[in-house]
Amino acid sequence: MLRWARYLAVVAAVCLVIAPIIVSGQTLARLRETNFVQRAGLRIEPGLSYTLGTNAKEFFQDYAQVLGGKSREFSTPVSGTLRISRHLDEYQSIGLVAGFTRTNLRENYDYDPRVVEVPLAPAQNVTQNMNIESIPLMVCYDLYPVDRQFTSYIGGSVGLGISHVQWYEDITVSRSPGARSKGERFDDWLYHLATELRAGVSLGFDGSTQSAVRSGIRIECAYRHIPVRSDFMRNVARSFTLPPPARLLNSYTLDIGGFAVHIGIMVVLRHK
Numbered sequence: 001m002l003r004w005a006r007y008l009a010v011v012a013a014v015c016l017v018i019a020p021i022i023v024s025g026q027t028l029a030r031l032r033e034t035n036f037v038q039r040a041g042l043r044i045e046p047g048l049s050y051t052l053g054t055n056a057k058e059f060f061q062d063y064a065q066v067l068g069g070k071s072r073e074f075s076t077p078v079s080g081t082l083r084i085s086r087h088l089d090e091y092q093s094i095g096l097v098a099g100f101t102r103t104n105l106r107e108n109y110d111y112d113p114r115v116v117e118v119p120l121a122p123a124q125n126v127t128q129n130m131n132i133e134s135i136p137l138m139v140c141y142d143l144y145p146v147d148r149q150f151t152s153y154i155g156g157s158v159g160l161g162i163s164h165v166q167w168y169e170d171i172t173v174s175r176s177p178g179a180r181s182k183g184e185r186f187d188d189w190l191y192h193l194a195t196e197l198r199a200g201v202s203l204g205f206d207g208s209t210q211s212a213v214r215s216g217i218r219i220e221c222a223y224r225h226i227p228v229r230s231d232f233m234r235n236v237a238r239s240f241t242l243p244p245p246a247r248l249l250n251s252y253t254l255d256i257g258g259f260a261v262h263i264g265i266m267v268v269l270r271h272k
Contacts, residue, residue, distance in 0.1 A: 047264020161194035224257030
């Protein structure tokens with residue numbers, strides 16, 4: 001199954017790269033027949049995002065009830081993005097957006113079998129270290145109601161996400177019966193869906209609207225859905241001497257998306 005997922009991921013990535021190029025080529029040929037080609041441009045938009053509301057409810061429920069963990073969410077991720085798009089007409093653009101998101105779970109606590117809901121081991125000190133790095137590659141579409149120096153827009157993106165998840169537990173040595181030992185719990189690359197809906201405003205810096213190069217800033221709010229799914233607790237279940245709940249062998253979804261605030265730089269290169 002993982003092999004097929006990788007093949008599909010490669011095919012999807014190729015399609016994401018080729019499709020906008022074909023559309024842009026056809027569109028540019030059409031635009032050359034009109035005066036709009038003097039205003040149509042390639043938009044290059046690097047930026048940073050601050051994301052709130054990462055969701056992993058079922059994961060953190062068992063993380064607390066079985067492992068005795070105290071955290072209930074991952075760290076708030078900061079993301080880097082790069083969006084490259086071309087106008088279809090005066091009000092629409094299509095392109096590609098790539099990003100990098102990193103979030104983690106790091107904490108140290110004393111596991112106490114008297115307070116957890118599912119006691120399976122003796123008292124030990126536990127340090128959790130879980131990192132998730134995700135690279136979404138998406139086709140993006142934006143709608144600009146008007147062409148002004150200060151304009152609002154709405155848009156969306158859909159495509160493929162590639163994530164690397166690492167999880168290591170460091171547990172103090174104990175001679176008590178049933179004590180757990182430290183070790184790597186998960187380390188794998190995962191392929192999944194990545195989508196985004198957004199709305200924002202772009203503010204062009206002072207200058208001629210017909211110049212070959214224009215620049216400005218972009219501020220937007222977005223909702224991202226980046227569901228990373230796998231059997232993250234399978235090796236955790238094997239670390240217990242007593243049989244843990246069977247649900248630990250199932251898959252969990254870690255949605256490292258959520259509501260995001262994005263600030264970026266906008267550079268528009270126009271054909272002259």
